[in-house]
Amino acid sequence: MPSFQRHVFVCINERPEDHPKGSCKHRGGPDVRDELKKVLKARGLGKCVRANNSGCLDQCEQGVTVVVYPEQVWYGHVTVADIPELVDKHIVGGEAVERLMLPDQPHLGDRRTFGKLDPIK
Amino acid sequence: MPSFQRHVFVCINERPEDHPKGSCKHRGGPDVRDELKKVLKARGLGKCVRANNSGCLDQCEQGVTVVVYPEQVWYGHVTVADIPELVDKHIVGGEAVERLMLPDQPHLGDRRTFGKLDPIK
Numbered sequence: 540m541p542s543f544q545r546h547v548f549v550c551i552n553e554r555p556e557d558h559p560k561g562s563c564k565h566r567g568g569p570d571v572r573d574e575l576k577k578v579l580k581a582r583g584l585g586k587c588v589r590a591n592n593s594g595c596l597d598q599c600e601q602g603v604t605v606v607v608y609p610e611q612v613w614y615g616h617v618t619v620a621d622i623p624e625l626v627d628k629h630i631v632g633g634e635a636v637e638r639l640m641l642p643d644q645p646h647l648g649d650r651r652t653f654g655k656l657d658p659i660k
Numbered sequence: 661m662p663s664f665q666r667h668v669f670v671c672i673n674e675r676p677e678d679h680p681k682g683s684c685k686h687r688g689g690p691d692v693r694d695e696l697k698k699v700l701k702a703r704g705l706g707k708c709v710r711a712n713n714s715g716c717l718d719q720c721e722q723g724v725t726v727v728v729y730p731e732q733v734w735y736g737h738v739t740v741a742d743i744p745e746l747v748d749k750h751i752v753g754g755e756a757v758e759r760l761m762l763p764d765q766p767h768l769g770d771r772r773t774f775g776k777l778d779p780i781k
Contacts, residue, residue: 543732593712609729611667
């Protein structure tokens with residue numbers, strides 16, 4: 540039974556190419572997910588962190604959307620180039636990457652640190 | 661910006677029909693997701709709870725798998741008939757539905773209650 544310390548969902552929702560809202564799939568969601576899985580594997584974190592595809596996270600105007608649980612930190616406009624920082628700073632280090640955070644996350648209050656990963660688990 | 665009090669992921673991962681592991685898609689994942697969305701909407705909870713498709717949650721032997729965040733409670737063998745109880749007892753009432761919980765969830769310790777939903781938010 541998994542007991543992931545962090546569980547990361549990457550939106551790969553697809554809409555028709557000409558849909559006015561666009562979609563994370565056409566904005567690079569699958570590439571972001573692939574890079575995330577690759578970096579997690581390279582860091583040896585497969586047993587304590589899981590990355591998953593997700594359906595629409597309802598942030599279609601915010602580029603590729605990623606949400607990290609259990610803390611529920613929402614990131615937007617995430618690109619492949621952002622993934623190493625997201626992994627090392629947030630997933631491993633427990634500090635939110637503020638420059639990628641979506642605005643207005645009242646559930647977080649002032650919290651931007653969430654505890655470091657314990658890769659032994 | 662969403663600030664969901666609970667965020668529910670339903671595995672709809674698809675493998676070939678003859679794959680030995682099977683897959684949540686062929687075991688009814690999409691029907692479970694549809695029922696969950698329908699019941700949440702009927703309860704007027706769309707603004708404080710979100711239900712999403714998810715890729716493989718790595719519990720392929722456990723029937724349709726559902727995980728509820730932020731508490732990370734894992735449920736297995738979930739059917740359409742289980743959804744009203746899952747919504748009313750856990751999503752709204754904050755009490756885990758023990759009969760559906762996957763075994764061995766050490767991250768929960770003894771916790772089975774997680775706070776009631778505040779539908780005003």
